Amino acid sequence: MFTDKLREGSTGPVAKFLFIIIMVSFAIAGVGSYLTPKMDFNPVKVNGNSITNGELEQQFRLEKNKLERQLGKAFREQAKDPAFNASLRKQTLERMITDQVVSDHIFNSGVVISDDLVKNRIREMPEFQVNGKFSDAQFRKVLSLAGYPSPLVFSEALKGDISKEIYLKTAFDSGFALPDDVAVMAQILSQERTFSKIDIAIDAYKKNQTAGEDEIKAYYDSHSKDFLLPEKVKVSYIYITAGDFVNDVKYTDEDLKKFFDLHAELYTIPEKRTVSHILITGEDAEDKIAKVAEELKGGASFEDLAKKYSEDSSSKDKGGKLPAFAQGVMDSSFEKAAFALEKTGDVSEPVSTQFGWHLIRLDGIEPGHGADFNQVKDDVIEQYTKVQSRELFMDKKQIIADTSFENPDSLDAAALAANAAREEGGQVSKSVQIKTSDFIANGDEKAAFPLNQPEVQKVMFQSELRESPVNSDVVELGDNAIVVVHVEGYQEPAPKPLSEVHDQVRDAVLTAKAENASGATLKSVTDSLAKSESLEKYVKDGLIVISGPATISRIKTGDVDAQVASNVFAMPTPEPGNITYKSFAGNNGSSYVLVLSKVVDPKLGADSARDSFLNNQIYNFRYGEDNQIVINSARAESKVEYNENREYLKMQEEQNN
Template sequence: MFFDKMREGAQGTTSKIILGAIILSFALAGVGSYVTRPAKQVAAVVNGDEIPAQTLENAYRNERARLESQLGEQFSQLLADPAYVAQIRRSVLEQLVEQRLIDQKIAELGLRASDDQVRNAIRALPEFQVDGQFDNDRYLQLLGRNNLSPEQLRDSIRQDLNRQMLLNAVVGSAFSLQSEAGLLDRLTHQQRSASLVRLPLAQFEAGAEVSDEEALAWYEAHSQQFQRPEQVKLNYVLLDANTVSADDIDEQAIADYYAANQASYTQPEQRRVAHIMVSKGEGAEQKIAAIAERLAAGEDFADLAKTESDDTFTGDNGGELDWMEAGTLDPAFDAAAFGLTEAGEVSGVVESEFGLHLIKLLEVRPAQTKPLDEVRDAIAERLAADQAGDDFYNREQRLAELAFEFPDSLDMAADELGLTVHSTDFVSADALPAALNDARVATQAFSLELREQRMNSDLIELGDNRAAVIRVLDYRPAAVRDFDEVKAEAQQLALKDKAAELAQQAADELEQVWAQGDIEAWLSERELSVTELAEVTRESAQDPALLNALFAMAAPAEDEPSLQTVSLMGGDLAVLRLNAVNTPEATSEQLALVRQGQGRVQGQRDYQSLITALKAAAEIEYRQIENEDDNFF
């Protein structure tokens, strides 16, 4: 009955109009998908040159990988801060903008690395070397694996060399005057003598007292120092992979795995070939045909490779390539090389993306399979790891199911899987138990959803076959701790402040007494003494703050001593009286090094000034780009 009414309604005028509108909307949507194309995303425009968003994204990922390898687990915590991520993106984009400005300046100046420079730079790359020597086979293999043509690599290397030429031109043209370097050298070797009175903070702390009222006043004036971060109280379970020994793996399982994966233990057929290559272009076909005729007439393949091949890397060695396996080189080249049947046989003309080739088969190594005895231990370890991983995966899935099915407790999951429910007291995000010290756990533990609903979290994968489920039992927001809780700490801090004030008053008084003359009575009354610092240099083993202050003080005048109070490491104060300054009249043997160093520093400043000037004169437009993980700008 219901379906009969639907069929009758579908025949009505109103239904037909609605159906027609729906069909029209789908039709227009389909046309729109062909007519409308997504606009090209651009990260920035520099003097009319666009920096694609994808270029920024690739550079950003590379920078993230570099920082992750450098900072380790700390980097994962930093990534939780959107401001830090945005800062990385801005920095990467600024580097891309600077590179584009430099490239534009290079083009304006007409700087260009020669072909020989590019070739030598490629040959010097360690990635293409075997035993310290350039290996053409490795070169071609790596290009193929990275989807790069020789032309693309050549252009990239040339661009880097061009940038290096400009950098060297700017930095290399900087210099330091002999007089400037001489002055710096003599100042570097300057010696200073002084008298020092140390005012130990502990001595003033012993003589100071802080009342409860003073401690409370200090607490109220510095309440931000007693801020307690937000905290949670947790229950949690941890799941680790069970350890499976390779000795427990069944011999039949090892044999079955070996039989099923024999290709993994087979060294495929390898071939060593030589080739003569002619680069594509006008007259290439005629040239390669002429070479083929000369081969047919009996000329030596190696001699022709040396004189006629455009692949100069292999030409010097008779065109020989290293041992190769099927599928590692250009498909056309690969098919021709493995289509030859006998050593000494030469192929017809083969066209690859690199050029036109004649290929000669030199030697063949048949495929070989390693015996089971040789690979048995490796297979057992592999199967043990796989079994442990499978067990962990199954238990992990079950843990996720149980945590979801019984959301208000972890007991059921713990009982079934043989786990322990752990509990914490109130902890902040940076004080989680070591087993939970992971940014992903902190994010869940302090999420609004978990702390309000008090339900089990989703399964949190911690890596290395480890996982956890947590449940927030209680939450305590950030707040200033009560005075009664921190009274002792506040009194101690207030005492240190009062002692520092007393020490500063004593230092001011000492400076006045010392400026007027003898200080023996003043020192005796306070049980202090003078320490003489003779012929101190900038490299002397002294407190860094003391050295900085000593060499910043003005030389003493006859009627006006040079005095200064210095805060030392550890909180003590010291009053310095500069007695003598001895600057060498002659320069040292390090003058040349000093001058070189000054030149390098000046060169770096000049290069940075060039970039600043290029930015100031350029028209740079930054576009706003949204990333799937975070917002940029």
């Protein structure tokens, strides 16, 4: 054997010479370069520069932190779904690609953002201010809670936003909508259309069709793949989550106090402010609020002026008083002005927000302060247990991954190793259990969780797992759950017997014949409409069903199906006294005809609230269009190279993709 010859020659002079050569090579190049092939694990390159997997995961965590702050418990429940996490990671990567190509495009256009501009913008942001002044401590605390690893990461992200903002303002003029634009939009949205809908009564056609046994057999033979029994597998599996190890976490009061001191920012109660305000809306709001401010300076009571002039129905009867609030809750302009006031009784200059014009009076300040340990001990226990159980989960995950790979014949060794005590003399865990399923069909959504998850079923039905058989790789379900499977049995897909699906096949034959027959009726109906002939004969014979007439507008469609409503407004306007008609394909494969009989453009009176809303909508739409133009242009001139490396794709699958 070749290995025997190597062993025999291992003490000869040639072997010693080769050994020296190899050792020198290892010393120069490193052992790793021999044992490990060079592998690119980064997801994508943009214009030759890699977006690393670490950067992707960092942005993914930031996105999750942001959504958790915005949605709270609702997001945490949604984040348990691995499909949601996979989708969010993909969206995050695409956003990073877009940000990079846009950044390159804007830089090449000559827009350069100075560090001083970024610093000034940061210092002006109200969320980083305390008593109206920038606070470095507040800045770092907010970034920490938001999940930013460093101020530099935030500054670079803000620089990109500022550059895009300046570029769009320079390149496009979309700051406002002209009055004519608003009027046209109001008219379009208010236009009313009256129509009828003609449906083909497909069931009536099926009643007139027959299907002989020869036809049924021929259809079954040519469509046998439509009537297959799915392939099935039976598996043993280990499924663990971070929550499985909560009872394994042990702690003392000393542990809790250390955790409390280390994460004091989590238990800090922020400063709150109580203010009163006067709100004026409408086109002349700025002039009106200025007059109110003059009355106030003349000695009038703020409460009396609020009751007299304020248009905020929820606070005017209380003299304009609002509930106490912390930063990050109110409109940014309103909040900035409120937190800039220094003394109780101080009144702001008129402030413009998306709601109108305000005068704001400071009524009181509730200083921010840290909580006492004993007051929040239960919260500390919950957080400490959550963190420690997460660490236990990560340990078990690695043990299971390593041991199930090293012992591929079953999951017994992996479960035993994961349950072993973490230290000599420590407590043995029972949290990791092996479970066994019945036979499960491919695509069975009713299987027990997690075996009903698409990414798990994809692994369960891999041919190598049943042909070897070996344990699967670890499949991650979100950030806090994994599953490993071992195939114990397999059933191949096979056609269902004709006797079992006879009625299903017969119905398919009848439906196909009915659809062919209804096509002729559909043409006859449209021909009759063209000749202004009555459709009564088709209704009487039960071949069509006419619904309507119904009247809808673009903003009031009632119970009309969204696709039908869209088709109604896509049809040409009929001449007075005439109709227009068109046939459309339905969602279920059948067809229908829409008959448009009347179009009315109502006369619209003045409505400042409506016009203000439409102006904002048009502006936002145009800004979005401008932004998309930049993105499309940047994408077109950029080179985006997705990593198709198999090892990278495997790693992505383990990250819920």
